[in-house]
Amino acid sequence: MYTIQYVTAGIYGHWCIIVLPGASPKDGTSHLADNVTSCAKKRRRDSGQPTLSQDGSGNILAFTYSQSVARRRLIKWIIKRELPFNVIEEPEFASMIKESFCPQFVAFSRHTVRSDIVKVFKEEKTKLKEVLLAFDGKICLTSDLWTSNQNLGYCSITTHYVDKYWKLQKKIVSFCNIDSPHTGDAIFTFIIDKLKKLGIFEKIFSISLDNASSNTVAFSFFKTILPGLPLNGRLSHVRCCCHVLNLIVTDGLSDDAFKEPIHRIKENLGFIFGSTHRYQYFRDACTNVGLPPKRQPVDVKHRWNSTYEIISGTKCVDTSESVHNEIFRLYDEYVVISQNNVVDTPTSSANNVATSSTSGYNSAWAFLQTQINNVSGSASNELQRYLSEPILTEFDKEFDVLSWWRANKQRFPILSMMARDVLAVPVSTDASESAFSAGRRVLSDYRSRLVPPLVEASVCLKDWFEAEDRDIAIQKEEESIIGLEMEFLNLD
Template structure:
């Protein structure tokens, strides 16, 4: 009886010990999971490392989980770095399976007086979806010459193992970028042949070109812009002036809108400033009666110029919204916007206003400088939109070019499409032969291991081999010819149409052409995706975190981009990035 009691006690003790071990293991797992999620929250929401030590945060966590243990800022920083390394490995594995990538890059100087380069990669994932990831946010030491920037950029590409997969590089119109692109093209083409002999390699940012175009036009009324800008600055400088201005606006029962401060580097910021000030044009002279130190009052003639110019630039502002969206559009959408700009400049109602004549003339000159020659990438991308095909090219080019030039440019587009498609056909054949060779080796190995293979299995294997050989041979009529000969796709709501989705749905019919189309449509026509990283950079490197090291800055900003994609968290759209008061 005693032995039996001891045995039961032993069993009970064993079970109790087992439960304790499981509890301890679960506790450790929970703590590790909490720390992982906490590091993600710190990174994605741009919180300071000190957040993990906040008293009320820890009270909240202990309320939710009584066994929660406080995490120090030093530990959470290490956890953030670990999360960065984990996500980096995942991204490298993803990029390893991608055939072609496009890159956008730009420079930014922080309040630390350190120049950073952001490198953003754009590609089509295995599910056929368009993706973008910030690869690097690294320091660029002076001098910022084309050679130095090219070396830093090339080093980034090599570190990610994508130097042989580069399809295009999109940059702004800074002079040094011409040197960067030329040198990078030479470095990359030394070992590998770039598509189309690198004709599509250099992509100029459409948003920057449009900005230059309108800025040149606005220079015709720079004296008016100066007066309005100085008026807004003067009134916004003191709370007393703001209140006085607002009181007059209320007395006149004007809109509750507010004045907008200008940003000299963005033309649409100037447009917002002018259009907002125009609504308060009757307030400014009344304000001057109360403040004799205000000396920048625009005249009635000035306000007339502002009204005419703002009316003219309204459609340009809509185009800027389309091509500068943070959820940037695919490259097939830009030709119609170029066509719209050309048509607006051609049909502008300048009347007898000399300033409008000169303004339109300057804008037309800038348009012809950057887009006067046939823009291959934008045109090729437009053709690969099944709603357009060559019909849109033929229709648009009649407006953009003279009849003789239009024919030449249309022919150039056709020839470019054919050459690019042929390169994809050759690549497809090479891959098919490689796969067939691999299958043959597998079949030989299998036959050696399985001597008694049934006859019907051998026949099936021979037939499969035959199909693969026939399949690798291009048909009499190519997929490109079939695609172009078919009618355009008509849809009731163009805003909901997704060209990439259409190609995914038709990839069995156009196996080679669909791959080419997706690669082309994924090419970014602006560097907005890279520039948006600078907004996050400005928040992360705030006055209270100015001592962050450059490596830590890269960890926080790149990991934020990756983790947002992992958790499906999009940035909230702001009403405006302009300064309002």
């Protein structure tokens, strides 16, 4: 009997130094070949061994594969892309990962995906609760109801607040099944229960609901129990501006003077665009008169593009200067039409704005300027100093009202905190509508068997993952700003 010290460099880039027993030189080398195979398998299972890798900037890093990290990253991919859970079981997917990216990857089933989603949802919800509890400002809510293709009712609750970086945050905190009937009392009880579990009961500043009578009843209960509502809740029930405008326009268009012309226009448009042959004739006619041929948009009852671009938003404040000025202009035109008792064209209405009840102010800024001019005093307090500032009436698309308040928070410490709370108030229920759109994709005709807890986990996690990606970008931007400020101080 003798032993052989065998040294080999395997295909996985490591050295194997072992002592193998042997009987005689005539025994061959099959046992050595067996060791190469078995050693390679052991090497493949050694997930703790780091390997060299590169980041996006080309820096060399030591990378250690982790199956748990890989599973979590795949969960994020599935949730953000709203993919079916069984995508992980497709043979092509597993082979692509193992052969092209990571041989150490171990495939798992859709059942593992389901349990991982529930686990990650609980972890992320705990983190969100900690963030909301640590937040020192006020929180605004948006809530609405939706009926799924399973004929189950869901209640969406979304929080809005301006964080420490003066960026608007929107987080869906609940997307749960709510039992029928959806009365005002049931809606109130459901939302209050969720707020108490999150621990943000005393931080609520406003609640944005649509104009359903049950929501009005629900808010009447909120006013009696929520302690932080300003002015005893008189300004905290924010009606959805999109719904209000829709009701106004619908009521106006129901007049007999409008019905017949609008009906004819719709019929003609439907006839033109109902055939590719007729649509081509329409395009040729537009070209002949020097007009760009455009396909007219299909009617959308609750949202128009012009209104959506001005009012609806989840990543920027809704109570912006454009909203105020636009509502002011609409109000002026409405007054002109009411006073004259005629239907004016947009041009004639614009020309008559100066004769409206606002005494000639053609914008909200002109009206505000006259109010500020009436302020008397020596500008000794913060409010007077703020009102004595020149008004910004010209804005470009890059103007950020939150950035302005952040830059001036040292000059107006109290007003800036008030602005942070007020500017977070959503003037529409767009956040809920966005959540319902995600719900329709999660609960599609091909995925209608998902139970409500998994629906909530999928909708909420997608929203939180997207917010996490935005936060990373914000933090990088913040670090860049701090770096520039430090360089500026060093120059001094």
